[in-house]
Amino acid sequence: MTRNNEKIRPSPWPHRWAWLLACATFPLIWVGGLVTTNDAGMAFRDWLTSDGTFFLFYDWLSAAGDKFVEHGHRLLGALAGFLSLGLAIVTWRCESRGWVRQLSLLVLASVVLQAVLGGMRVVLDERVLALIHGCTGPLFFLLCVMMVVVTSRWWKSGVTLAEKGPAAKVFRLAVLCTGLAYLQLVVGAALRHSPRMTHESAGGVFQLAVYFHLVLAALIVAYVFLLAWKCFRHRLQRVTGLALLALVAMQICLGLGSWLVKYGMPSWATRLLGERTFVNHADDGLQAALVTSHVATGSLILAASLVIALRVARQLDYGLAKLPQVRFGQGETVS
Amino acid sequence: MNYPTLNKLEAFTKLQGLCVLAVVLAAGCDTAEPPAFRLNMVEAVVRETPPEYSQEISDVLGAMFGTPDQPYALAETGLDQAKLDMAAGPAWSDKKGTNFGLYRKHCVHCHGVTGDGRGPTARFLNPYPRDYRPAVYKFKSTLNAARPTDADLHRVLMNGVPGTAMPSFSLLPGSEVEALVEYVKYLSIRGQMESALHMVVYELEEEEVVDENGEPRRDEAGEPLLQRTPLNPATYPEQREEILSYLEELMEGWNTANEQIIVPAEDQIPGDDRLPEEVLASAEAGRKLFYGKADCKKCHGPTALGDGQQTDYDNWNKVHHEFLVEIGRKSESIVKRVGDGELDKAAEQQLINDRVELARWQGVAATLYKPRNAIPRNLRQGIYRGGRRRIDIFHRVFTGIAGTPMPGSGPASPGAKGTLTEAQMWNLVDYVLSLPYEPPSQPLKALPVNVDEVL
Amino acid sequence: MNTHIILTCSGLLVRCRLSAAFLSVVCFLMVTGCQRAEELGPVAEPASVAEIRQAFSSGADALASDGAAIATGTGWATLRGQFVYDGTPPQMKPYDVRGEDRAKCSRAGKAPLQETLLVDPETMGIANVVIFIRDAARVHESAQPNDESIVFDQKECVFLTHVAAMTVGQTLEIKNSDPMGHNTKIEGRKNVFNQSVPANETLVFSPQKEEPVPVSVACSIHPWMAAYFLPRANGYHAVTGADGSFEIANVPAGEVLEFQVWHESVGARDGGPLVLETPEAKSLKWSRKGRFKIRLEENEEKVLNLTVPASALGG
Structure with a gap:
């Protein structure tokens, strides 16, 4: 990788913006999760305006409860939008790699799409759109993380590995984990939204989602464990690998906790462990914190496995310039 | 360069996209129709109410109680329409921050739209969420046979039920808890009324078929021809009176709960x-x-x-348990008769009828959860x-x-x-x-x- | 290394299959879920709803309530008869006796037999058929509520009265002749009772309202125990004895009386109306609801001997 990187001194700004955007997007995701937890999505029945006021001028700090959460989500979304715009501008000005520029445009387009999706969820009062909005949110977060990774100095000055065998396996494993983590997120979204659907099939969707969520959790634990072990053994992305493992461990605990504070103990567990001694409180801090952290950690797991995949791919010199084009050049019509 | 893994990844992404799409479509019917109250089909089948009456019972209930989005309370029920409006419908907040759709927001995922304790999550909960329709509540200060007082329901909402999935709603504003209590009572009264309508139907006599001159039609033997009397309080004032007297009787139970406190x-x-x-x-x-x-x-x-x-079993599970046991008995009897062979015409017709009946029962059984012991x-x-x-x-x-x-x-x-x-x-x-x-x-x-x- | 490859491959396969399974199940739900679920019953139709609601909200004076049946005749008559089983008397299975009281709930080491359908082998009479007048315009002195109490005993975990019919106003003396505790649980439409009955003690229960059909009596401690209970507003009710015979005396003569007949082994649970299609039942215009109408002359002593085919009793 000694193409023309040394000729132009790379600007640090795209990377900084990307970090900023990723840091704004992460809370956006978990506040979004909080909106679902509180079922606050319809706190306002209008969009782009909040209760008739253009949303940027709405008196957010005087709002309470659901309106505070929902409007907070809107404001954070706007922030992510402006940051994406900034990122696109900065990238176009300072970045020489064409595909990174295109990627920044894709980020911008995605944020707009995501916002419109969220808006339509409100305007049409459509829970299914909320579900999709919840599934695409992490995808946008992934794009932001991708921007961070590919604009980093490490990436630009990347060193290829001499021995590629183990790294290729790590790469495949990381891609697999990313895929599984995302599927898990989709199933999780179905699990969270189906209880509040009123159609008769909602029970079936929920049941299915629960079973899939459990199966996928088991698969993810197994593969992430394997991935972390490979990373550690082959000295590839050790920190991220370990972080991923820790996140998954935490995620399992958060998941169990979320179920417990929301739905209590299933009958088999009661028989094994006895009954819980405490009472759940609807909409209390514990419930909100556990459930929302579960959602947030899910996105982090997704991001961490993507980071491993991307960085190992970089180390493997997997046709880096082409990589994003392969992924996004085909179906992309926006940019 | 070839990227087998990436190609695979793409395939997966597509598949996942399809999955999402499918979920969307599956749930898409969610919006096509507003949520509706459903009948207690176990009761309809067990009470042997002829299936033709189902639609009419549903209509009468709709007239007396409205829909999940637009609840309605007859003056006789004494229910507070304003509270019902606050608790019913989809979740939203008005400009002042008053929350509406409270039942849909806090309760429906377990207790179900109809209050039958069969919301989407119900199957996973232990114990199963309460079915409000029989208007039987466990934790109350009144005598066993009596209805609970408002204060009893309020207390359960405020304290939750320890050891179960039922949370405490103590963080909700008092007015919202009160609206929910009212709505729970509304669902119970609706359920009791549904039960009563089966009684009304049970008591209906067949009516004579009349020709255009108002003369009864007769068969060959000179006996008047009889037909099913529809359940329609709009055309049969006596049915209206009877329904209202049932309503009055069941409301007496609610209205005298305070006198039955221990x-x-x-x-x-x-x-x-x-x-x-x-x-x-x-x-x-x-x-x-x-x-x-x-x-x-x-x-x-x-x-x-x-x-x-x-x-x-407790009452709620016992109904389902006995229902399933009876299905076993019915299919056993059919198998036995088929095995016996040599059926005369009447017995054969009976067998066909029983099979149709069994299929109906099994259809209802497919919607039930496994009964659990008390x-x-x-x-x-x-x-x-x-x-x-x-x-x-x-x-x-x-x-x-x-x-x-x-x-x-x-x-x-x-x-x-x-x-x-x-x-x-x-x-x-x-x-x-x-x-x-x-x-x-x-x-x-x-x-x-x-x-x-x-x- | 090999394990890794296998795991990866199987993982991909599993994922493929999982996704496919997910997809197919979701497609299935899509197809079935969107259809109106038959087994959930129909939903209300707005047009009829509006019409019926109009009827409910308009003034209540549309109909002069006639209430009870109007007396047309004078004098009194008696109806007696017998229900005779047509078929081979069924063998009753023993109760499913379990738990620590197994020994005390057995007779000579054997669990007592169920009493769902008792047929006397000699007379072929069917016991525990309940027959009562649905609505009486006049009630004779002897059928008026009185303050006699009815003993409802239980011994060896069997309710000694299998079907207890009584008049509202009478008291049910719930007795326990066993050396261990029972509880008596009545789940009626209008009468609900659940109280523990200690060994060798007696409780009383006074039903306040009549029931349209007999309701179940159970013991939660010994769940196999079963009996039925029917409180009626007047004394015009009878439960057939072991020989299948019954007598209802002093019923109002000269007017149409509608009788309801019930037996435990009919229907899904807790019994149901006994529907007869025999010639003698046809002559009484026996309905699908197990009812027949009859008009008796003054001082008439009507005897009804009814043959009950095994099929009418779920056999």
């Missing part, structure tokens, strides 16, 4: 200033009753771990679903738990003879409250050592 005799209530020895003595007396006259050990077990009689409370855990105050335990001992196998020990109605005296029931309360502190390894010997901590 009030313990003042002089029998143990004071808060008892000495530890007095409490111990009382608990000891309670222990004797537990193993003796009151016979609590039969169900709660000789160790009080809830390991006695465990094979019974497991007696493990009294050593200190978890009291109906509340841990002494008066709560007293109410449980006095009148049992409605809808469950738990019998009462006090008089079933004012003035009747109770199994135990009030003093004895208070002894039992002391013993029950001391049980979590008694070492279960020696349940018959150990004395409650930490009794003063409980009280």
Whole structure:
């Protein structure tokens, strides 16, 4: 990788913006999760305006409860939008790699799409759109993380590995984990939204989602464990690998906790462990914190496995310039 | 360069995209129709209400109670329409921040749109969420046969039910909890009315078929031809009167709940200033009753771990259990008759009819959850679903738990003879409250050592 | 290394399959879920709803309520008869006796037999058929509520009265002749009762309202125990004896009386109306609801001997 990187001194700004955007997007995701937890999505029945006021001028700090959460989500979304715009501008000005520029445009387009999706969820009062909005949110977060990774100095000055065998396996494993983590997120979204659907099939969707969520959790634990072990053994992305493992461990605990504070103990567990001694409180801090952290950690797991995949791919010199084009050049019509 | 893995990844992404799309489409019918109240098909099938009446029963209920989005209460019910409007419909908030659609937001995922305890998550919960429709509530201050008071329902909402998925709604504004109480009552009354409509249909006589001149048509034998009388209070005023009289009767149950509250005799209530020895003595007396006259050990077990009689069902599960047992019996009978062979024409027709009937039953059975036994409370855990105050335990001992196998020990109605005296029931309360502190390894010997901590 | 490859491959396969399974199940739900679920019953139709609601909200004076049946005749008559089983008398299975009271709930080491359908082998009479007048315009003195109490005993975990019919106002003396505790649980439409009955003690229960059909009596401690209970507003009710015979005396003569006939072994649970299609039942215009109408002359002593085919009793 000694193409023309040394000729132009790379600007640090795209990377900084990307970090900023990723840091704004992460809370956006978990506040979004909080909106679902509180079922606050319809706190306002209008969009782009909040209760008739253009949303940027709405008196957010005087709002309470659901309106505070929902409007907070809107404001954070706007922030992510402006940051994406900034990122696109900065990238176009300072970045020489064409595909990174295109990627920044894709980020911008995605944020707009995501916002419109969220808006339509409100305007049409459509829970299914909320579900999709919840599934695409992490995808946008992934794009932001991708921007961070590919604009980093490490990436630009990347060193290829001499021995590629183990790294290729790590790469495949990381891609697999990313895929599984995302599927898990989709199933999780179905699990969270189906209880509040009123159609008769909602029970079936929920049941299915629960079973899939459990199966996928088991698969993810197994593969992430394997991935972390490979990373550690082959000295590839050790920190991220370990972080991923820790996140998954935490995620399992958060998941169990979320179920417990929301739905209590299933009958088999009661028989094994006895009954819980405490009472759940609807909409209390514990419930909100556990459930929302579960959602947030899910996105982090997704991001961490993507980071491993991307960085190992970089180390493997997997046709880096082409990589994003392969992924996004085909179906992309926006940019 | 070739990227097999990436190509695969893309394939997966596409597949996942399809999955999402499918979920969307599956749930897409969600918006196509607004949510609707559903009938209690188990009751319709078990009561052998002819299927033609289902639509009419649904219509009458719709007229009397509206829809989940637009609830309606007849003046006779005394329900507060404003509260119902606040609790019903989809969740949203008005400009002032008043929340609407409270039931859909807080309750529907477990208790279901119709209040049948069959929301999307219900299958996974233990115990199953309460079915409001029979209007039987376990944790109340009134006599076993009576309806709960508003205060009872309010208390359950505020405290939740420990050991179950039912949370406390104490963080909700008082007005919202009140609206939910009203809506729960509304769903119960609707459910009771549904039951009553089956009675109305059951009582309907067939009517004569008349020709255009109003003359009854006759068959060859000269007997008037008869046909099904539709259930339609708009065209049959007598049906309207009958329905209203049923409504009046069931509303009397709700309106007189406050008169059926169990009030313990003042002089029998143990004071808060008892000495530890007095409490111990009382608990000891309670222990004797537990193993003796009151016979609590039969169900709660000789160790009080809830390991006695465990094979019974509560009312809600029992209905489904018996329904499923009856299906088994029906299909057995059909199999037997087919096996016998050599059926005459009438028997063959009967067989065909029975098969159709069985198919209908099985269709309903497919929507049911597995019935669960009523497991007696493990009294050593200190978890009291109906509340841990002494008066709560007293109410449980006095009148049992409605809808469950738990019998009462006090008089079933004012003035009747109770199994135990009030003093004895208070002894039992002391013993029950001391049980979590008694070492279960020696349940018959150990004395409650930490009794003063409980009280 | 090999394990890794296998795991990866199987993982991919599993994922493929999982996704496919997910997809197919979701497609299935899509197809089935969107259809109106038959087994959930129909939903209300707005047009009829509006019409019926209009009827409910308009004034209540549309109909002069006639209430009870109007007396047309005078004098009194008697109806007696017998229900005779046509078929081989069924063998009753023993109760499913379980639990620590197994020994005390057995007779000579054997669980007592069920009493769902008792047929006397000699007379072929069917016991425990319930027959009562649905609505009486006049009630004879002898059928008026009185303050006699009815003993409802239980011994060896069997309710000694299998079907207890009584008049509202009477008291049910719930007795326990066993050396261990029972509880008596009545789940009626209008009468609900659940109280523990200690060994060798008696409780009383006074039903306040009549029931349209007999309701179940159970014991939660011994769940196999079963009996039925029917409180009626007047004394015009009878339960057939072991020989299948019954007598209802002093019924109002000269007017159409509608009788309801019920037996435990009909229907899904807790019994149901006994529907007869025999010639003698046809002559009484026996309905699908197990009812027939009859008009008796003054001082008439009508005898009804009814043959009940095994099929009418779920056999």
